[in-house]
Amino acid sequence: MPWSPEQKQQSRERILASAAKLFTRQGFDHVGINEVMVDAGMTRGAFYAHFSSKAELYAESIGTAARAAHSRAREAMNDEFDLDTVVRGYLSEAHRSGEQINCPLALLITDIGQRDDKVREAYTRVFRGFVGLIDENSAKGEAISQEALQKAVLMVGGLAISRALNDDQLAAQLLDACRGGVLKNS
Amino acid sequence: MPWSPEQKQQSRERILASAAKLFTRQGFDHVGINEVMVDAGMTRGAFYAHFSSKAELYAESIGTAARAAHSRAREAMNDEFDLDTVVRGYLSEAHRSGEQINCPLALLITDIGQRDDKVREAYTRVFRGFVGLIDENSAKGEAISQEALQKAVLMVGGLAISRALNDDQLAAQLLDACRGGVLKNS
């Protein structure tokens, strides 16, 4: 049976969706190509008809993961897009435990580190988009405000650190403090 | 030739120092036992006379890395321990580029994630110590203040995110914004 371009595109998107989910949760090194392909309903061998390497898949999947997290966040808040609701959902125990959202900015901070330039570029682009979302002035095309950058760090950094901590009570205090810091002046 | 307990202790400390340096810079998965042992002046085989597994070494080396970073930070600021100097050194381009300090809290945030409990416990202990250092009220034995937690997140999270970014100018803006946020009320 022949394969249409549409079918190839669908396979590619299934691979990207599986990769986004698995990479975001487990990081680059703990996810194998085999694992991604099985999750996408195929086997190892088919992978290289779509991507030339695991690193290329990783770079592309960061954008996919960000879009998926964004749409999951929208769902969770029933399209109420005020900053207060966004922050409470993002800095929540549900996000910390991985039940919701799974923002790649937070879950992959250290994973990006010394990897190739395409990967860091993709991460940087997603971060810019995140800052734009929480910056009330961004629509005016002005420079990025210090306040927006601080809020982004409190959200992304706060969530990431809370996930590394062993102590649930301390993690809850941390998330609470970050919510307070972000919402203080708004 | 026999080996004294002192020599064994010295070997152990050389292994820990090498592990702390390498793990902090490259993360758990990108450092091999061989690499650690060569850096410490020994060969693979000797490792298991000191530690029972790579994971055990990792858990112990987090504390070692934190103490080393702390003492490097002290040196860099000539024992002036005011918060202003600490923050400017921590949220600096030199720290971002890895030339100085190399705080394991920031460099390993995501690396800790889903690892075993000893590792996350070690990370949590170091984080508590870090918060205590920047909390002016901690000496009084009071509860951890929201302000201290926010400052810790701005420092650790800000540095970590700046290292993931591809764009040096954006990273500089980010570090600047975090410095401003930490020092605003002090």
Next chain:
DNA sequence: GTCTATAGCACGATAGAC
């Protein structure tokens, strides 16, 4: 305690049939 040598396994990437 430290060495050399190797078992055992996991994974990325490729080859060739269909």
Next chain:
DNA sequence: GTCTATCGTGCTATAGAC
């Protein structure tokens, strides 16, 4: 395009000599 099979490599951990 997808499959099965495999090569090559790198790594943790162990075995045994000194």
